[in-house]
Amino acid sequence: AQSVTQLDSQVPVFEEAPVELRCNYSSSVSVYLFWYVQYPNQGLQLLLKYLSGSTLVKGINGFEAEFNKSQTSFHLRKPSVHISDTAEYFCAVTPGVHSGGGADGLTFGKGTHLIIQP
Amino acid sequence: DTEVTQTPKHLVMGMTNKKSLKCEQHMGHRAMYWYKQKAKKPPELMFVYSYEKLSINESVPSRFSPECPNSSLLNLHLHALQPEDSALYLCASSAGQGRNTIYFGEGSWLTVV
Numbered sequence: 001a002q003s004v005t006q007l008d009s010q011v012p013v014f015e016e017a018p019v020e021l022r023c024n025y026s027s028s029v030s031v032y033l034f035w036y037v038q039y040p041n042q043g044l045q046l047l048l049k050y051l052s053g054s055t056l057v058k059g060i061n062g063f064e065a066e067f068n069k070s071q072t073s074f075h076l077r078k079p080s081v082h083i084s085d086t087a088e089y090f091c092a093v094t095p096g097v098h099s100g101g102g103a104d105g106l107t108f109g110k111g112t113h114l115i116i117q118p
Numbered sequence: 119d120t121e122v123t124q125t126p127k128h129l130v131m132g133m134t135n136k137k138s139l140k141c142e143q144h145m146g147h148r149a150m151y152w153y154k155q156k157a158k159k160p161p162e163l164m165f166v167y168s169y170e171k172l173s174i175n176e177s178v179p180s181r182f183s184p185e186c187p188n189s190s191l192l193n194l195h196l197h198a199l200q201p202e203d204s205a206l207y208l209c210a211s212s213a214g215q216g217r218n219t220i221y222f223g224e225g226s227w228l229t230v231v
Binding site for chain 2: 032034036042043044045046049051090094095096103104105106108109110111
């Protein structure tokens with residue numbers, strides 16, 4: 001089984017400032033890692049993913065995340081945020097293919113509400 | 119833009135009604151999912167279909183009945199729901215079999231009165 005911890009339920013940031021949203025996971029098998037964004041009254045949009053290879057992954061809207069296996073973390077960063085980045089951000093994991101993962105679904109963290117202040 | 123389409127976007131139903139939520143994807147994906155999301159909570163997995171067969175049922179009450187008529191379509195039949203079933207219902211799909219990037223639709227907002 002996997003679990004995901006997003007320590008910050010809410011992160012207020014001034015516009016054009018950098019931001020980091022933290023995500024830690026726990027799993028007895030290898031995992032794939034994802035960040036999703038949910039704008040108000042909308043579905044989930046994939047921001048970026050880590051499946052294998054380079055531990056620094058770049059996503060849409062200027063976001064990036066770094067996979068750190070030793071710290072079991074996958075923190076999301078953006079160097080300069082905009083008002084339009086106000087949303088709920090979810091970190092999620094699913095079992096990796098070499099662990100027998102097929103269509104297993106995602107285990108989500110509780111989410112971090114990013115609030116951009118003008 | 120999402121390539122997972124859900125209808126209707128909003129649904130209000132009484133506790134004695136029978137209704138259905140529909141989901142369609144044209145990405146050639148072979149796994150499809152239903153998630154339930156309550157306000158200010160993460161999505162919770164309900165059902166997974168893999169190659170049109172139900173592979174995961176997360177102990178969902180029988181008043182929710184999934185159906186996968188073909189590899190592109192996924193339905194969720196609703197009957198005798200309770201007010202606490204009011205939520206956003208999200209459909210998702212993935213290529214399946216280890217290619218586990220999951221793509222979500224915009225969701226169907228369900229209100230049970």
